Each structure stands twice: as C-alpha cells, then as structure tokens.
Amino acid sequence: MSQTSQGAPAEAVARCAELVQQLNHHSKLYYLLDQPEIPDAEYDRLFRELQTLERDYPTLKTASSPTQRVGAETLSEFSSVTHEMPMLSLDNAFSEADMLGFEKRIRDRLKISDDIEFACEPKFDGIAVSLLYRNGELIRGATRGDGSSGEDITLNVRTIGSIPLHLNNASVPAVLEVRGEIFMPKSGFAKLNLRAAERGEKTFVNPRNAAAGSLRQLDPSITASRPLVMCAYSVGYVEGELPETHSGILQLLGDWGFVVSDERRVVTGVAACLDYFQMMQKRRPALAYDIDGIVFKVNSLELQQQLGFVSRAPRWAIAHKFPAQEEMTRINDVEFQVGRTGAITPVARLEPVFVGGVTVSNATLHNRDEIERLGVRIGDTVIIRRAGDVIPQVVAVVASKRPKDSVSIEFPELCPICSSPVERVEGEAAVRCSGGLICGAQRKEAIKHFVSRKALDVDGLGDKLVEQLVDQELVHEVADLYQLSTEVLTGLERMGPKSAANLVAALEQSKTTTLPRFLYSLGVREVGEATARALALHFGSIARIAEASDIDLQAVPDVGPVVARYVVEFFQQARNRAAITALQAAGVNWPEQEPKQQQDEIQALPLSGQTFVLTGSLEVLTRDQAKEKLLALGAKVSGSVSAKTDCVVAGPGAGSKLVKAEQLNLKVMDEAEFIQFLAELN
Ligand code: 5U1
Numbered sequence: 208m209s210q211t212s213q214g215a216p217a218e219a220v221a222r223c224a225e226l227v228q229q230l231n232h233h234s235k236l237y238y239l240l241d242q243p244e245i246p247d248a249e250y251d252r253l254f255r256e257l258q259t260l261e262r263d264y265p266t267l268k269t270a271s272s273p274t275q276r277v278g279a280e281t282l283s284e285f286s287s288v289t290h291e292m293p294m295l296s297l298d299n300a301f302s303e304a305d306m307l308g309f310e311k312r313i314r315d316r317l318k319i320s321d322d323i324e325f326a327c328e329p330k331f332d333g334i335a336v337s338l339l340y341r342n343g344e345l346i347r348g349a350t351r352g353d354g355s356s357g358e359d360i361t362l363n364v365r366t367i368g369s370i371p372l373h374l375n376n377a378s379v380p381a382v383l384e385v386r387g388e389i390f391m392p393k394s395g396f397a398k399l400n401l402r403a404a405e406r407g408e409k410t411f412v413n414p415r416n417a418a419a420g421s422l423r424q425l426d427p428s429i430t431a432s433r434p435l436v437m438c439a440y441s442v443g444y445v446e447g448e449l450p451e452t453h454s455g456i457l458q459l460l461g462d463w464g465f466v467v468s469d470e471r472r473v474v475t476g477v478a479a480c481l482d483y484f485q486m487m488q489k490r491r492p493a494l495a496y497d498i499d500g501i502v503f504k505v506n507s508l509e510l511q512q513q514l515g516f517v518s519r520a521p522r523w524a525i526a527h528k529f530p531a532q533e534e535m536t537r538i539n540d541v542e543f544q545v546g547r548t549g550a551i552t553p554v555a556r557l558e559p560v561f562v563g564g565v566t567v568s569n570a571t572l573h574n575r576d577e578i579e580r581l582g583v584r585i586g587d588t589v590i591i592r593r594a595g596d597v598i599p600q601v602v603a604v605v606a607s608k609r610p611k612d613s614v615s616i617e618f619p620e621l622c623p624i625c626s627s628p629v630e631r632v633e634g635e636a637a638v639r640c641s642g643g644l645i646c647g648a649q650r651k652e653a654i655k656h657f658v659s660r661k662a663l664d665v666d667g668l669g670d671k672l673v674e675q676l677v678d679q680e681l682v683h684e685v686a687d688l689y690q691l692s693t694e695v696l697t698g699l700e701r702m703g704p705k706s707a708a709n710l711v712a713a714l715e716q717s718k719t720t721t722l723p724r725f726l727y728s729l730g731v732r733e734v735g736e737a738t739a740r741a742l743a744l745h746f747g748s749i750a751r752i753a754e755a756s757d758i759d760l761q762a763v764p765d766v767g768p769v770v771a772r773y774v775v776e777f778f779q780q781a782r783n784r785a786a787i788t789a790l791q792a793a794g795v796n797w798p799e800q801e802p803k804q805q806q807d808e809i810q811a812l813p814l815s816g817q818t819f820v821l822t823g824s825l826e827v828l829t830r831d832q833a834k835e836k837l838l839a840l841g842a843k844v845s846g847s848v849s850a851k852t853d854c855v856v857a858g859p860g861a862g863s864k865l866v867k868a869e870q871l872n873l874k875v876m877d878e879a880e881f882i883q884f885l886a887e888l889n
C-alpha cells in the first residue's frame with residue numbers, strides 16, 4: 208500500500224477527502240436548501256466513517272473537518288472582540304411613501320433621474336453575526352454587539368452545519384469578514400419546543416428567541432444540538448478582489464459554500480421593489496423560516512461608495528418592514544366564554560394593539576393549564592402573536608413589566624351565563640358549565656353550529672342574528688327556527704322584509720339534507736364532520752345510531768371508547784331525542800340507507816380504512832378540495848397525527864405535525880406527490 212507524505216495510505220487520504228466533500232455537500236443540502244438527499248442515518252454513517260479514518264490516521268484530521276465542529280472546550284464567559292469593520296444597521300421603511308422617499312434621496316444625492324438597480328432579499332428574523340476568515344480558515348465568529356465590538360462566539364458558530372469552516376476556493380480573499388443572520392427554521396423550532404414540552408421544560412417563545420438562546424451557550428455542544436442556519440448577506444473587511452455589484456458578492460459567497468437566500472432578486476426601480484415586497488409578503492407564511500421584511504440595497508458598489516452613510520446606516524440600503532407579527536400589550540381583564548359543549552374558555556381583554564396587520568383586542572388563554580404554563584396575571588404586559596390568519600395567541604409574559612397590583616386569574620365556580628355549577632372533568636384541561644341547553648350561551652352556540660356551512664348550511668343566519676333570536680326568546684331550541692315567519696323576522700335589528708323572506712326560504716331549503724350533515728349539526732361532542740360521515744355510512748339511519756351500544760359504535764373505523772361514550776350519552780338524554788323528533792316534525796329530512804349496502808360501498812373505495820392528515824399550506828388545491836377528494840375515495844381526514852395515520856400531506860410551512868410524522872416514520876407527501884397519487888387512483 209503506497210504511503211503519502213501525511214503518513215496515511217493513499218486510499219485513506221482519498222477517501223477522507225471524499226467524505227469531507229460529501230458531508231459538506233449533504234450538510235449544505237440539509238441546512239441551506241432544506242432538501243436532504245440522503246436520510247439522517249446515512250449522513251451519520253458517513254460521519255462515523257470519517258471519524259474512524261481520522262482516529263486511525265490522526266494526520267488526516269484538520270480543524271475544518273466536519274468532525275471538528277464541536278470541541279471539548281466550554282467557556283465561563285464570552286470575551287469581547289472588535290470587528291475589523293463596524294457592522295452597519297439599516298434604516299426602516301414602513302410604507303410605499305417611505306420607499307419612494309428612499310429612492311428620491313438616492314437620486315437627489317447622485318443627481319440622476321434614471322431608474323436604479325436594487326438587490327432585494329428577505330430580512331431574516333434572527334441574530335446578526337460576523338465571521339472572520341484568514342486564508343480561507345474560519346478563525347472567529349462574533350455577535351453584532353454595538354456594531355463596533357461584539358461577543359466572541361467562535362466555538363458556537365463552528366457547530367453550525369451551514370457555516371463553512373474552510374473556504375476551498377482559489378478566489379477567496381486573504382482576509383474576509385462575512386456578515387449574515389443566524390436563525391432557526393420554523394420546523395426545527397417546532398421540533399425543539401415539542402421535545403422541551405415532552406420533557407416538561409420551558410419552551411421558547413419564537414424561533415428568534417430560540418436562535419438567540421442557542422447561540423448564547425457557554426457549552427458549544429448545546430448549540431450543536433440546536434437546528435440553526437446561517438444565511439450570508441454581505442461582507443465587511445476584505446483584503447482581496449470583489450465583484451462590482453452586491454448581487455455578484457452574494458453569488459460569490461454562495462460559490463464559496465455559504466448559504467445565500469434563494470429568494471434574492473435584482474430589480475430596477477422602486478416600483479419593482481414594491482412588487483417584490485408584495486410578492487414576498489404573500490409567500491411569507493409558506494417560507495421555512497421567519498422573515499420580518501425585505502432589504503433593498505443599491506446593487507452597484509460604486510454607487511454605494513458615492514452614497515456613503517449617515518451615522519451607522521448606509522444611504523444605499525433600507526429594510527422595508529412587514530407589519531409586526533408580535534407586539535406587546537397589557538391584559539386589562541379576563542372574561543370567561545361558554546362554548547357549545549359548555550367548555551369555559553378564559554379570554555384576555557387586551558389594550559388594543561396593531562399586530563399582524565389588524566387591531567387585536569382579545570386573545571384566548573385556552574384553559575387553566577395554559578394560564579399556569581404562561582404564569583399570566585391580569586395587569587401583565589404580554590407578547591401577542593398573530594401570524595397569517597392564525598387566531599391571536601398570548602405567547603409570553605414580560606416578567607419585568609409586572610405591576611405591583613397584578614391580579615391572579617380565578618376560574619368561576621358558577622357559569623357566568625346561567626349560574627349552573629362549573630365542573631372539571633378528570634383528565635381534561637377544560638372546565639365546563641353543567642347547565643346544558645338551559646344555558647343561553649350553550650344554546651346560542653348550538654344553534655350557530657346547527658346552521659353553519661358544514662351542518663344544515665342556512666344562508667343568511669349569522670351569529671349576531673342567532674344572538675338576537677335567543678335573547679328575544681324567539682328561538683329556544685333548533686326546531687323553533689322552522690317556525691320563524693317573515694313578519695317576526697322583519698321586526699329584528701337590521702332585517703328588512705326582503706332579507707327576512709330570503710332567510711325563511713333558506714330555512715325551508717335546509718330541511719332537505721343528508722344523514723352525515725344532520726348528525727354533524729347535532730353537535731355531539733367529538734363528532735366532527737368525518738366521524739359523522741363514518742357513523743352515517745356504518746349505521747345508515749339515525750334510529751340505528753341512537754340505539755347503538757358502546758361496542759357497536761366502536762366497530763366504526765376510528766371511533767374509540769371516548770367518542771362512543773359521548774354518542775351513547777347524547778342519545779340517552781331525553782331532551783336530545785325530543786329535539787330530533789321536533790326537527791323531523793318540522794320537516795327536516797334526509798335519505799336513509801341500509802347499512803349493509805353502504806358497508807359494501809365503503810369497502811369498494813380505494814382509500815377505505817386509511818387516515819390522512821393535511822398540514823402546511825397547499826398551493827394548487829384548497830384544503831377543502833383536498834379533503835373532499837380524500838373523503839370521496841373513502842379515506843378519513845384527521846386533524847392530528849398519530850401512529851394510526853397512514854399518510855401526511857405536508858405543504859410549505861408545515862410544523863409540529865410534520866415533525867411528529869417524521870418521528871413516527873410515517874409516509875409524507877408534498878402537494879405535487881399528492882396530486883400525482885390522486886391522479887393514479889382515478
Ligand atoms: N438580508 C439582509 N439582512 N440584512 C441586515 N441584508 C442585510 N444587510 C444588513 C443588515 C443589517 O446590513 C447591510 C447594510 C450590510
């Protein structure tokens with residue numbers, strides 16, 4: 208076997224180089240593009256092979272080997288380091304007018320009227336860092352700090368897979384400072400918090416805090432265990448040649464092995480900048496990571512130089528911010544809402560705050576467990592998050608702002624609506640009003656559910672109208688809806704004769720329905736659309752469902768003991784049976800079928816017996832369309848992932864459900880694969 212100058216056999220040297228190259232390549236695919244080509248186990252196998260080679264031939268081990276990211280050293284504190292060139296900050300734009308002002312200032316200063324070329328890219332919601340390379344070797348990583356000096360986090364940044372330890376390219380400058388943002392992708396954040404919650408540990412408020420907390424670790428092995436990514440967006444001090452444009456620098460950084468944003472574009476003129484901003488605002492929920500705006504930079508370095516700076520902010524760049532998704536506000540009070548099933552939900556009444564593009568005055572606190580988890584009190588300043596169309600959440604209490612007179616949140620002993628005793632069911636987080644349909648709140652919610660789109664679908668009967676009908680004692684139970692006349696309805700607020708006549712017609716039309724819809728409309732606990740459909744298919748008639756025992760019910764796919772008990776208890780109650788009789792007497796009707804015939808139909812469907820979960824955003828199909836297609840093929844569509852799930856369809860932005868699917872090793876499809884799969888079945 209031939210020996211090399213490194214004292215190792217030539218085969219070992221070659222294999223070692225190949226493994227380093229492969230591991231760097233796969234780690235880039237994993238961190239940079241979120242598109243791993245090989246399973247984690249295969250990556251681990253390559254990694255272990257390299258470790259073994261390096262142990263057998265220590266001369267092959269270099270500081271930039273993928274095995275050398277986590278050293279044995281831990282720190283007692285971070286030391287301070289001075290950046291070779293100060294780290295700049297960015298001026299902000301919050302409107303189109305601000306952006307037009309930005310362009311005008313540039314034109315005036317350069318005395319030009321032509322459209323300017325801008326490099327655009329997302330503004331990552333993470334932690335700004337500076338990396339120093341000498342002769343291509345990473346020698347230092349530092350936080351931004353005050354812009355002139357920051358904390359030395361070299362040991363930690365070395366553990367981040369997307370940060371090259373060595374730049375293996377002839378064109379790399381002798382000294383190079385690379386600036387960028389370290390962030391935690393949304394899926395990694397969901398996974399980290401899921402693990403923390405399972406262990407009863409404190410969870411992170413958002414991916415940014417998780418990234419900051421992960422970087423500020425004195426023990427680098429903790430940083431190494433966190434899913435962090437760095438995206439490079441500029442350079443600082445450079446001893447060497449650079450291209451003439453910012454986009455050229457980004458291209459070069461990418462060639463040298465850094466992650467640079469795939470979303471980056473070069474556009475001409477501020478109107479095109481605004482189009483890009485709008486486009487990215489739409490894409491924002493589907494991105495794998497949080498962004499809080501768009502950065503626009505004059506692309507020509509020559510023009511950048513001419514424009515210069517005002518204090519620490521360059522005149523040639525601006526951050527156009529999206530409306531913030533998180534804001535601070537105060538909890539003025541907590542009130543308790545009673546839902547359809549009697550569940551009592553604490554709702555925080557907030558000092559109104561503009562967040563995620565709307566003014567928010569209320570946020571649910573879910574239940575007693577959530578209040579305990581947050582440690583929240585009335586009077587607290589809290590962080591409210593509203594991302595996309597998701598309902599506003601209280602994500603954390605700002606402990607330092609707690610006033611002396613804050614008040615603890617006490618659950619009521621009696622229902623706030625009907626004064627019936629409140630009960631806490633063993634093993635459930637919710638507390639419930641025991642009043643049933645005596646409770647006005649439960650009656651209102653039951654009626655709203657009965658007329659909703661997926662139930663009897665009564666057009667024109669909105670929540671406000673239902674509240675008036677109950678408050679004015681015109682409707683006591685659902686069947687009373689069918690006694691309403693145009694004359695009675697015309698007397699109500701904001702109800703003219705035409706709307707009243709339309710509503711009476713809509714009620715009449717709703718009488719002809721289907722068994723699954725009717726069953727769903729009754730609002731039996733835990734009987735959602737899919738379970739109602741399964742029960743209807745299995746039993747074929749309401750009478751057979753009403754008579755079914757726990758055991759009979761559990762023969763229905765995906766009906767377990769809990770749901771079976773709720774169904775039995777519902778039909779045992781005389782008032783529920785009376786409500787059904789009254790509805791049938793009012794003319795509500797549906798076709799019934801023999802159960803056997805329907806069993807045969809279910810068995811004949813290609814996806815019968817299979818459970819699908821849809822998560823993340825779908826771009827071609829709507830969620831409802833995807834669900835309809837699955838149901839029509841006999842599948843069940845569930846809202847949660849479990850070992851019983853057969854397949855998870857995951858679009859961009861999928862979070863904890865995708866994580867759980869991966870943990871359980873379930874089949875996962877993206878939307879394109881799903882559409883192909885449906886096409887093959889049809
Ligand atoms: N994407 C991006 N984020 N960001 C932040 N580019 C960018 N540029 C920055 C900052 C502070 O500063 C430049 C002036 C280098």
